[in-house]
Amino acid sequence: MAAPLLQKNSTLPILLYHTPRYPLNRPFTGHSYFRTKSFSLLNSSKMEAAEITEEVERKPAGEDMSSKKKIFVAVATGSTGKRIVEQLLAKGFAVKAAVRDLDKAKTALSHENPALQMVKADVTEGSVKLAEAIGDDSEAVICATGFRPGWDLFAPWKVDNFGTVNLVEACSKVSVNRFILISSILVNGAAMGQIFNPAYIFLNVFGFTLVAKLQAEQYIRKSGINYTIIRPGGLRNDPPSGNVVMEPEDTLYQGTISRDQVAEVAVQALAYPEASYKVVEIVSSPNAPKRSYQDLFGSIRQK
Template sequence: MTRVPFTASCSTSIHKCCLVNTINIGTTSLAAFPNSLALPFVPHTKATSVRRISVVAMSDLSKSTVLVTGAGGRTGQIVYKKLKERSDQFNARGLVRTQESKEKINGDDSVYIGDIRNTETLASPIQGIDALIILTSGVPKMKPGFDPAKGGRPEFYFEDGANPEQVDWIGQKNQIDAAKAAGVKQIVVVGSMGGTNLDHPLNSLGNGNILVWKRKAEQYLADSGIPYTIIRAGGLQDKEGGIRELLVGKDDELLQTETRTIARADVAEVCLQALKFEEAKFKAFDLASKPEGTGEPTKDFKALFSQITTTF
């Protein structure tokens, strides 16, 4: 019987470019061969049949598979869209809560419906990804009956089962645990500035202490051992991105300046750029921007991340 040559071992670097399917020869299943190598010669006999040979393009294997959770949110939609637009670099996945949200972002099979509070619904979308971008957050709702004409301040509440402890703490913890179990290589989290101040107005909304729970989840991520990037964004604006100079800071120092806002599109861009540079890993920072027309629009993200010295 003619033997089929086969290399018994494969280095870590080669594993990344191996074919993901197997070649079934008769009753023998061989691990797939590196794309750069020729397939072994298989003699054709009555006793031997090649059932399936699947070839995966090298370009697909070199791309990162990235899941963005909260893909139906205002910032999450932008991140998901950017991932899809850069299909030469990323295989995009999204996670939303409802079919309605999936349709809103024109989601195909790459968009999953799930609940971050339910660990069972996280297994499928997280399996096989390289990076996770967390954009889930508790959302306060205004109590009905508020009339601005009468003065006073509106009151807010969180829906049952969707308060910050459940969403921003337990929900993020579930995602981090699932990602760690799946061997995810990097997690990017978008949070908010203001977490150093327990009396920050955001904490009073619906008595949710939302910044407290966000910081608790961020600390859990920092302690997890997974390479991470924690982006604490300033006030989010629905404006065009890529036209302002971005600013990074620490410990809410930017809140004491006039530059404490940022376009959602710029936050989304920083999320993607963080996946490309080692300088962004094991970093936590505040993010804002100069007003449009002042300074130079940020283009060198490696230099931006290199400015950051804080790990939490």
């Protein structure tokens, strides 16, 4: 039987709880987030939708799912964004990679791939310039931005709030109606009764990062765009070490996941209508059963 868990409406300080099903297997390190059935932190990463009109054929993982659709990825040189670009290209998608520094991007991305187009774009510069970068040849946008921790307390709002809003407004200008956002677990920690959660407190020290992300999510949900909001647990740079666990919003406050798996979830969200208009929270566990992405997304009932 699972160990006890704090209820969502609990106002008590968080203790370390876990279940035998999803064991704790990593220590608290760096900038990480926390989750409900096991407990962790999420790294703040460096800055690193016309709906897809052709139905993507569902094929086994590893096969071409794209029919050569062009996907706009912002920001493509970040730790997670780079992996998203690589996986999109591996699936046969054409990719428009939004970067702030073209020279740096050429060393970070496989720029010789003919399916990859790099464009200079900064989400903080407004929706008009972003609309020009997205153009009329993009069919979906994946937002994998994240502010760089520092002394600028407005950075989370410039990037994770205003930057995300700018992208959604730009999508509207060019009639892109598919939008996938990489957010984080615990963004709605206060409503979950996690106001005393050390991770919630720690991350909001950096300019109320989680509050900025949550308000951006709320804007997306009210915009009418076809969205999938992905909230990963603590981000790891190492390869996957377990299977993806997917839960509804405001469920997780601990757990970790490889950035490779986060990228995979984002790419797979393009393939399945079950992913549309949903907020999902993800971690990984070696004890979790391997499930298809159609099953994972289909299991989530949106509030």
